Amino acid sequence: xxxxxxxxxxxxxxxxxxxxxxxxxxxxxxxxxxxxxxxxxxxxxxxxxxxxxxxxxxxxxxxxxxxxxxxxxxxxxxxxxxxxxxxxxxxxxxxxxxxxxxxxxxxxxxxxxxxxxxxxxxxxxxxxxxxxxxxxxxxxxxxxxxxxxxxxxxxxxxxxxxxxxxxxxxxxxxxxxxxxxxxxxxxxxxxxxxxxxxxxxxxxxxxxxxxxxxxxxxxxxxxxxx
Numbered sequence: 257x258x259x260x261x262x263x264x265x266x267x268x269x270x271x272x273x274x275x276x277x278x279x280x281x282x283x284x285x286x287x288x289x290x291x292x293x294x295x296x297x298x299x300x301x302x303x304x305x306x307x308x309x310x311x312x313x314x315x316x317x318x319x320x321x322x323x324x325x326x327x328x329x330x331x332x333x334x335x336x337x338x339x340x341x342x343x344x345x346x347x348x349x350x351x352x353x354x355x356x357x358x359x360x361x362x363x364x365x366x367x368x369x370x371x372x373x374x375x376x377x378x379x380x381x382x383x384x385x386x387x388x389x390x391x392x393x394x395x396x397x398x399x400x401x402x403x404x405x406x407x408x409x410x411x412x413x414x415x416x417x418x419x420x421x422x423x424x425x426x427x428x429x430x431x432x433x434x435x436x437x438x439x440x441x442x443x444x445x446x447x448x449x450x451x452x453x454x455x456x457x458x459x460x461x462x463x464x465x466x467x468x469x470x471x472x473x474x475x476x477x478x479x480x481x482x
Contacts, residue, residue, distance in 0.1 A: 267315025
């Protein structure tokens with residue numbers, strides 16, 4: 257039977273390094289502390305084990321089935337809806353688009369997925385600043401990666417997904433390549449240690465979520481194309 261969850265490959269090296277450092281420190285504690293302070297060395301070892309467990313938990317990659325729908329726009333991330341607003345996208349499409357922002361806490365799964373099927377017509381990366389991810393300005397000023405996806409047969413069906421790093425996260429991994437065809441629910445990438453994902457939808461899209469709502473990637477439908 258296949259496992260329902262695994263560890264993302266982007267976390268392998270980090271987990272290995274932290275595990276080795278933690279193991280080395282635990283051994284050092286055993287030698288440095290005298291027997292009467294063994295409780296302190298044991299407590300510190302427990303802390304290191306907890307840190308390793310937290311990092312493994314952060315890089316978890318759940319297996320989820322998706323019921324594909326060409327008119328539905330699925331959430332690309334797990335998290336909480338913090339912004340729903342119509343605004344002019346001055347950087348990419350120069351069109352009014354509905355922005356839905358999903359804040360991902362350290363407890364959320366941080367793997368991101370394509371909300372629709374189509375062709376990738378643009379990718380962009382901006383090194384950016386270190387504003388906290390829930391701040392409205394983080395969408396444009398923080399480190400981010402943007403991917404524009406468009407339906408080959410109906411170009412009015414298009415959206416832009418922005419992976420945005422937070423104050424702590426400084427490593428966005430995006431697998432998208434311009435010109436390739438992607439399927440709804442396929443992996444887009446991952447953001448390490450705290451982040452946010454914005455989806456810029458057509459102004460005519462019919463919104464299916466509300467502010468404060470918790471959403472799940474590949475399960476929650478954010479909106480429908482009209």
